[in-house]
Amino acid sequence: MNVVYIVTHGHELPDGHDDIKFIGIYDSQESAEAAVKRASLKAGFSEAKDGFFIEGYQLGKDHWTEGFFTYLPDKDDQ
Secondary structure (H helix, E strand, O other): OOEEEEEEEEEEOOOOOEEEEEEEEEOOHHHHHHHHHHHOOOOOHHHOHHHEEEEEEEOOOOOOOOOOOOOOOOHHHO
16 A cells, blocks of 8 residues: 655634645655654744644545535625
């Protein structure tokens, strides 16, 4: 089983929206953790170290298997 590890970072903006950053794709959990350590020293990331997320994905497999719905708020909801 071939697995890659995707590293992202997310935090909530003052307006309530999520800000997600794609850090990279790595060939092992260890290299993904090393990337988190490197990024956590950078401006912004160093103040939000709890926003890192590592997730393993098996190659050659569908990971989103259902449809989707997009919610667009009315102007009155914003």
